[in-house]
Amino acid sequence: xxxxxxxxxxxxxxxxxxxEHLTVEFxxxxxxRVHAVSxxxxxxxxxxxxxxxxxxxxxxxxxxxxIMQLPPPTDGSVRFRDTELTRLHGEELRRTxxxxxxxxxxxxxxxxxxxxxxxxxxxxxxxWQRNGDTAARVDRVLEDVGLDPAVVADRRPHEFSGGQCQxxxxxxxxxxxxxxxxxxxxxxSLDVSVQAQILNLLEAMKSRYELTMLFISHxxxxxxxxxxxxxxxxxxxxxxxxxxxxxxxxxxxxxTRALLSSIPRPTPxxxxxxxxxSGELPSPLDPPSGCRFRTRCPRAEQRCAEEEPxxxxxxxxxxxACHFPYPRGKT
Amino acid sequence: xxxxxxxxxxxxxxxxxxxxxxxxxxxxxPLLDVKDLxxxxxxxxxxxxxxxxxxxxxDRGRTLGVVGESGSGKTVLARSIMNLLPRRTVIPAxxxxxxxxxxxxxxxxxxxxxxxxxxxxxxxxxxxxxxxPVVKIGRQLTESLRHHLHMPADEARETxxxxxxxxxxxxxxxxxxxxxxxxxxxxxxxVTVAIAxxxxxxLLVADEPTTALDVTVQRQILDLLQAQQRDRNMAMILVTHxxxxxxxxxxxxxxxxxxxxxERAPTATLFGQxxxxxxxxxxxxxxxxxxxxxxxxxxxxxxxxxxxxxxRGCRFAPRCRYAQARCRDEDPPLVEDDDGHAYRCFFPVGxxxxxxxxxxxxxxx
Numbered sequence: 001x002x003x004x005x006x007x008x009x010x011x012x013x014x015x016x017x018x019x020e021h022l023t024v025e026f027x028x029x030x031x032x033r034v035h036a037v038s039x040x041x042x043x044x045x046x047x048x049x050x051x052x053x054x055x056x057x058x059x060x061x062x063x064x065x066x067i068m069q070l071p072p073p074t075d076g077s078v079r080f081r082d083t084e085l086t087r088l089h090g091e092e093l094r095r096t097x098x099x100x101x102x103x104x105x106x107x108x109x110x111x112x113x114x115x116x117x118x119x120x121x122x123x124x125x126x127x128w129q130r131n132g133d134t135a136a137r138v139d140r141v142l143e144d145v146g147l148d149p150a151v152v153a154d155r156r157p158h159e160f161s162g163g164q165c166q167x168x169x170x171x172x173x174x175x176x177x178x179x180x181x182x183x184x185x186x187x188x189s190l191d192v193s194v195q196a197q198i199l200n201l202l203e204a205m206k207s208r209y210e211l212t213m214l215f216i217s218h219x220x221x222x223x224x225x226x227x228x229x230x231x232x233x234x235x236x237x238x239x240x241x242x243x244x245x246x247x248x249x250x251x252x253x254x255x256t257r258a259l260l261s262s263i264p265r266p267t268p269x270x271x272x273x274x275x276x277x278s279g280e281l282p283s284p285l286d287p288p289s290g291c292r293f294r295t296r297c298p299r300a301e302q303r304c305a306e307e308e309p310x311x312x313x314x315x316x317x318x319x320x321a322c323h324f325p326y327p328r329g330k331t
Numbered sequence: 332x333x334x335x336x337x338x339x340x341x342x343x344x345x346x347x348x349x350x351x352x353x354x355x356x357x358x359x360x361p362l363l364d365v366k367d368l369x370x371x372x373x374x375x376x377x378x379x380x381x382x383x384x385x386x387x388x389x390d391r392g393r394t395l396g397v398v399g400e401s402g403s404g405k406t407v408l409a410r411s412i413m414n415l416l417p418r419r420t421v422i423p424a425x426x427x428x429x430x431x432x433x434x435x436x437x438x439x440x441x442x443x444x445x446x447x448x449x450x451x452x453x454x455x456x457x458x459x460x461x462x463x464p465v466v467k468i469g470r471q472l473t474e475s476l477r478h479h480l481h482m483p484a485d486e487a488r489e490t491x492x493x494x495x496x497x498x499x500x501x502x503x504x505x506x507x508x509x510x511x512x513x514x515x516x517x518x519x520x521x522v523t524v525a526i527a528x529x530x531x532x533x534l535l536v537a538d539e540p541t542t543a544l545d546v547t548v549q550r551q552i553l554d555l556l557q558a559q560q561r562d563r564n565m566a567m568i569l570v571t572h573x574x575x576x577x578x579x580x581x582x583x584x585x586x587x588x589x590x591x592x593x594e595r596a597p598t599a600t601l602f603g604q605x606x607x608x609x610x611x612x613x614x615x616x617x618x619x620x621x622x623x624x625x626x627x628x629x630x631x632x633x634x635x636x637x638x639x640x641x642x643r644g645c646r647f648a649p650r651c652r653y654a655q656a657r658c659r660d661e662d663p664p665l666v667e668d669d670d671g672h673a674y675r676c677f678f679p680v681g682x683x684x685x686x687x688x689x690x691x692x693x694x695x696x
Contacts, residue, residue, distance in 0.1 A: 055545035056516075161634060191400040191572060196616035196628035203625065218545060225618035225626060244624035262550040263620055264575040268602045276554065277547040280515055 004039035005310035008241045008319040014046040016180055016212045017067065017100075022076035024062050034284050036062045037073070038236040041311075044180070049206065049213040051227030051244065053220055053259075057281055059236040060216045064184050067214070068102055069093060080180070098128060101173035105185035107165035111157040117142070117168055118153040124176045141171045144208065146201060163194035167201065174205060180212040187222060199226055220263055224248050229317070232256050235292040236284060238311065242318040252314055252325035254297045291322070299324045360432070361388035362566050363412070363534055368426035368436075370404075370411045377639035378422065381407040383590035385426075386665075387583075391533065392564040394557075396577030396598070399587035400613075402635050405570045408587070409538045411436075412568070413453055414443045430534070448475040452527035454556075456539040458519035462511040468495075469507030472526055479530045494525040498555055517548035521555065528559055535560065538570045553580055574614060578602060586610045589636055589646040592665060596672040606672060606679040609647045645676070653684050 006020060024037040037059040044050045052060045066073040069085055078085040083096055104110045111120055121138045130137075139149040145167040157165055166186060173181055183202070187195040203226065206213060217223050223230055224244050231241040232253065240253040251257045261274035279296045282288055288295050294304040303323050311321040315328055370382040382404045389395050399405040410416050412428050414435065428436045435446065455461040463471060472494060473487040482490065488507070495503035498521040511519055520540065527535055537556060541549035557580055560567045569581060577584055577598070584601050586594040586609065594607040605611045615629030633650045636642050642649055648658040657677055667673040678684040 055547065163634070192574075193400060193613060193616045193631040194634070196618075196630050199618065200628055200630060203627075219618075220546070221618040221620045224620060224624050225622070225628065227624055248620060258547060260620070262546040264549070264553070264573065264578065264580075265620070266575040266578045266602070266614060266617060268578050268599050270579055272550075276550045280518070 004041075004237070004308065005312070005321060006041045007311045007313055008238075009041055009043050010045070012045060015043050016046050016081060017214070018043040018077075018079040019063070019067060020077045020079075022063060022066055022078065023074050024059070024066050025074045028285060032285050035236050035287050036284060037066065038287070039076070040233070040236075040238050042231055042238065042241065044212055044214060046212055047206075047210065048229065049215055049227045051223035051230040052214060052216045052233060053218065053223045053230060054233035055218060055259075055281070057235070057284065058233040059284075060218075060233050061184050062236075063233075064102065064182050064214065064216055067182060068097065068100060095128075098124065098176045099179045100182065101176070101178040101180070102182045102184065103166070103169050103173055103186045105188050107162055107169050107186075107189070108157060110169055111165055113157050116154050116156055117147075118149075120157075120168065121171050121175055124172065128176070130176075137175060138171075141175045142168075144174070144205065145171045146197075147171070161194070162190050163197060166190065166198050170198075170201065170205065174209055177209065178211070180214065182214045182216070184216045185218070186215075188217065188219065195222070202226060220248075220259060232259070235282065235287055237292050238321060239293065240318075240320045240322075241311070242315075242320075246315070246318055250315075250318075250328050252318070252320040252328065253293075253322050254299050254324075254326070255293050257326065258296075362391045362431060363389040364427070364429040365412065366427040366429065368408070368411055368428065369424035370407050370416065370426075371422040371424045372420050373422055374420070374639070379638040380424075380590050380641065381638060382411055385585075385587075385590075385592050387585055387592070387595060389534075389566050389568065389583075391566050392560075393583070394560060394567040394569060394581045396581035396584040397568060397570045397587060398572070398574055398577055398584060398613075400572055400635065402589075402638065403587040404590040405572075405587050406538055409453070409536050409568065409570050413447070413451055413536055414438055415453070448527075448532070449479040449530045450533050452530075452532035452535050454520070454523050454527050454535065454537040454540045456542050458516060458523045458543070459511060461523055462519060464511055466510075467507065468509055468511065468514075468522055472507070472522070472529060475526065475529050490529070491525075494529055495522070497559070498522070498525045498528075499551070500525075516544055517551060520544060520548075520552050524552070524555060524559070528563070531563060532565065534566045534568070536568045536570070539572070540569075541576065542571070542573075549576075556580075574617060586613070589641060590638065591646060591675060592673070593647065593676070594672075594674045595665070595667075596670070596674075600670055600672050604672075604681060606674040606681065607647075607676050608651045608653050608678075608680055611680050612650075612652070653678055653680075655684060 020041045022037055022040045026034040026036060028034050040063060054060045067078050072086055080100060088096060118138055121141060122134055125134045142149040147167055187198050215226050227244045230244050230247045232239040234255050240256045251260055257274055258277045261272040262276055277296055282295055290306055290308050291304040294300040309321045309323050311319045314320050314325060365385060365387050368382055368385045372379040372381055385408055397405045423437060427434045469491060472491040476482045476487040476490055491507060492503045495506055500506055500518060500521055541552050569577060571577060581598050583597050585592050588609050594610045605614060612631045616631060618628060631650055636646055644660045645658040645663050648654040655678060663675050663677050665673050665675045
């Protein structure tokens with residue numbers, strides 16, 4: 001975008017999460033503000049996985065936290081089914097959050113080292129005093145994520161590897177039977193062989209628990225593997241949103257193309273088809289006028305500095321916020 | 332790079348001046364020859380065989396990729412070559428690191444001080460912790476120039492400006508006056524590359540130089556390393572967990588698993604036909620951008636063995652889909668075929684056992 005607009009929002013009955021004009025700013029002293037997320041709109045339908053991809057500092061984690069109201073966004077709306085999350089407080093918000101679970105990047109630091117795996121996974125059930133057999137439910141969830149309850153339940157997190165801890169985190173988020181799971185870089189700290197295990201597990205759990213997912217990562221190949229649709233962010237704005245195969249097959253936004261051509265390929269002799277990005281990410285304290293990507297964009301013109309591009313449709317479910325997108329059909 | 336040099340007094344510098352000429356230019360044969368390197372650690376849990384019998388050679392102007400997952404021993408290998416390991420815990424289990432014809436294995440800080448920065452340089456994963464946060468960029472850059480090349484201050488400063496410009500930093504004069512925290516992650520890594528290159532080393536060891544960086548910045552840094560390496564006819568060891576990073580940046584690749592080299596081949600040969608089941612499985616577990624979304628990834632079951640309790644026989648056998656009885660019994664040797672392709676496997680990929688034909692008891696390797 002890097003621009004705004006709501007053309008990408010769908011008018012359907014099965015929308016589980018709808019984020020509109022989401023803006024998050026943080027005070028940075030002397031009246032300066034960090035524009036972490038600026039006017040981002042997106043939605044996720046039931047059973048869908050939306051991938052959110054971008055580089056460090058683009059605001060993708062801030063979007064996830066704003067959805068969880070951790071902290072609530074500066075402006076904009078977050079609708080979970082028929083509930084407006086930004087207006088909820090206290091008990092109501094906590095109760096709704098049981099339906100919206102989150103998994104974090106570092107699985108080891110997101111588990112309490114002093115507690116046993118059984119207690120960690122059972123905590124949500126205990127707090128909400130769900131009826132039924134807690135122990136049996138915990139065992140079943142642990143089995144579902146590929147851990148043997150008899151072996152792991154009485155151990156503590158430090159006895160497990162990163163991949164196993166991520167399985168425990170997943171079990172903890174699934175135990176309350178959530179509607180939607182937000183995964184913030186869940187495989188970024190794992191080795192490739194373990195990453196493959198967790199990605200396959202997430203797919204399996206998604207169909208078993210009928211989940212809707214928001215999957216955040218900086219790794220474009222990982223995001224493509226798991227997502228139905230992918231949104232690309234740059235400096236707090238949305239650039240492009242399209243079905244996964246479409247976005248990677250026919251990227252229209254110059255930033256998406258630069259990202260894709262920067263990925264190293266495991267095939268010798270592969271020559272990237274685009275020059276790499278030059279320059280540095282501008283400061284989110286004082287983002288560029290117009291399109292935020294224009295300072296590094298090979299196609300930028302005068303208009304990009306004056307007028308902020310709005311998201312518009314350039315094909316079936318393919319949206320881009322750029323004045324001069326690459327034409328479709330050309331890869 | 333660490334900017335603290337082992338020499339602290341001027342007099343020791345002066346004395347070292349004439350002794351520290353290591354002339355690598357007229358040396359014949361490979362620049363670096365690692366022979367049966369073993370680095371073990373003494374820990375309360377037992378002896379950790381972090382690097383266990385690694386051998387390879389590297390010529391001037393060539394790049395070697397070292398690939399492996401966490402705990403495979405790749406970083407310990409890099410640090411063993413550089414002699415950067417704590418001496419107290421290392422068990423001198425053997426092996427040689429022959430650099431320009433001279434075995435530098437186990438050399439002390441004093442002797443290594445003549446080589447570090449000057450002949451052997453290193454770039455680390457995290458640029459913030461490898462730069463000194465309270466020293467300006469300028470001094471961190473000029474320190475080795477003044478120390479090793481005995482440059483006068485103004486000349487060192489000019490060289491530093493040229494170096495920063497050559498690694499693609501804007502406004503290099505201004506950067507000399509800045510502290511590391513004032514730079515972005517990518518710029519900091521450019522600075523550490525400039526420091527490593529300052530004295531024109533003949534070997535650069537880059538240990539996961541781009542793992543902490545974004546993809547677009549990763550590409551910038553890898554392009555930079557490659558260009559500098561070509562310009563200077565420098566040898567480079569690129570250590571990474573990512574097969575994709577080394578596919579287009581190296582001449583030869585070493586794949587490590589549980590402290591051993593399991594496969595070694597020229598890059599094109601390796602990607603043309605992977606012979607070791609681990610390399611093949613590792614490749615299959617990478618999500619590929621060419622594949623449609625929701626492609627099921629190939630998984631390596633289990634996890635790497637504990638370094639203090641290595642399995643009998645082949646170290647990969649417990650996780651290998653092709654493992655036979657012999658693999659759990661006998662330690663396979665690293666065997667090299669005619670194309671310079673070496674692999675540590677009794678039943679390499681592409682032979683009867685692995686292609687699913689009738690079970691064959693033994694395949695000649």
